[in-house]
Amino acid sequence: MNRIAVSNIRKTFQLKPGQFVSVDGKETDRITVIDGLDLTVRAGEFMTLVGPSGSGKSVLLDIIGGLTQATGGAVHLDGEPITRPDPKTAYVFQQYALLPWRTALSNVEYPLEVRGVQKAERTATAKHLLSLFGLASFGDRFPSQLSGGMQQRVAIARALASEPEVLLMDEPFAALDAQTREILQVELLRIWAKIKTTVIFVTHSIDEAIFLADRVAVMTARPARVKEIIDIDLPRPRDGDIRSSLAFNEHRARVWEALRDEVNRAQKDWALSPDFNN
Incomplete structure (x- = not known):
């Protein structure tokens, strides 16, 4: 059963006064970050999103979370349109966003x-x-x-406190050192295996995307669409040893094959366009 359905989403941003970009040879003060994107996420699934920097991954997550409205198209949670943040959904950001005047226990509460x-x-x-x-x-x-690493654990625990049916995670481990990052990946999967909430996880790391996911959605360079969805048929539970397996390396090669041209295309656009969220 599909829990989340994204249909023909489009998202356009107004540039700052005096800023213009060239689109199809024409100057414009608006830029389209997402255009014609379709995605479905199954109930209880762990899906990861990868794509070039600036491809709209975080923007898509914000639309699914009801934090921003799409310019066009529709997004549904359990068949209902998403127009604002839903109590069924929790969000974990890259920055820990803990309340500094509260203890770890009080933050989770x-x-x-x-x-x-x-x-x-x-x-x-x-x-x-x-x-x-x-x-x-x-x-x-x-x-x-x-x-x-401890702060991010508290942030994830806080997100899980209300027993969300959907957990949106925007590069939550990006700021951590490699060892802590791998430990938290294993911890996250251990908890997820118990609660089976639906997870959408944005990352720039192909290895992280593969290690965590049931499916990896590869996004195109801006304006973003879903280029390919790759099934990750690695056995669960997973530990660090699986990263050195032949099957893991085959998945890595396939994801990179789908992503490589998009990264090259995005690099050509970076010098010509303003920066946007991932």
Whole structure:
């Protein structure tokens, strides 16, 4: 069953006053980031999105999350149009976005507090989630007292506190060192295997995309469409050893083959166009 359906999405941005770009030989003060994009995501699926920088990956995630409106087309969650943020959906950003005046425990409690959940219940839920992420003894620490990897674990635990049916993740591990990044990838899959929420995960890393995903959606250079969706038929559960397998390397080669021309095309456009979100 499809949980998310994106149909013929188009997104155009107005440039800053005095800024113009050339499109098909004509000067314009608007730029189309996404044009004619279709995508379906199944219930309980872990889908990753890869594409060149500036290809509109983050913009697409914002549209699915109801944080911005498409210029054209439609996006549906469980058959209902998405016009604003939905309580079924949670978002994890690249920056941890923790509340600095709250402890780790209190940060995880926050979405439950907003919903009016009683103190005892929300505290028990937050402690359970921190324990799942190996942070049981850090609940009384403030974000400034935690490493980057720990802060991102808290951010993910907070997103999961309200038991979302859809989890949107925008390069959540990009700012972390390689070792911490791989550890959190394994942790994320371990938690996901238990809760089976639908995940859409944006990344620039082909290896990360393959390691996490049931399917990888490869996006074109701007204006973005989905160029190809690649099934990742690697066995689960997955650990770091799978990265050195022949099957993993075959998937890596296939994703790069689909992505390479788009990266080259995007590089030619970067010098001519203003910067936009990924």
